[in-house]
Amino acid sequence: MSVVACPTPDELERFAFAGITTDPLAVHVASCGHCRKRVERLRADHELIAELKAASGAAVTDRTRRRLLAICRKAAFDAAGSARSGS
Numbered sequence: 001m002s003v004v005a006c007p008t009p010d011e012l013e014r015f016a017f018a019g020i021t022t023d024p025l026a027v028h029v030a031s032c033g034h035c036r037k038r039v040e041r042l043r044a045d046h047e048l049i050a051e052l053k054a055a056s057g058a059a060v061t062d063r064t065r066r067r068l069l070a071i072c073r074k075a076a077f078d079a080a081g082s083a084r085s086g087s
Contacts, residue, residue: 006035007028009038009077
């Protein structure tokens with residue numbers, strides 16, 4: 001069995017929202033618990049941002065949403081990396 005490297009955070013983000021189901025990336029995510037959890041976190045982060053936007057309307061600017069997403073992504077990937085390395 002060949003070992004396939006996990007995709008980059010950007011690749012996983014594109015996968016999470018592109019609806020891809022048949023390419024090698026989809027196969028990898030389906031078989032890799034680590035990547036599957038990262039995709040779930042990305043989708044949850046986006047859901048949170050959508051809820052914030054709905055709750056606060058125009059008060060939350062696009063720049064603020066982008067910053068919040070960046071913070072959430074970094075925290076999720078840092079946590080995933082720590083869990084993976086056992087620290």
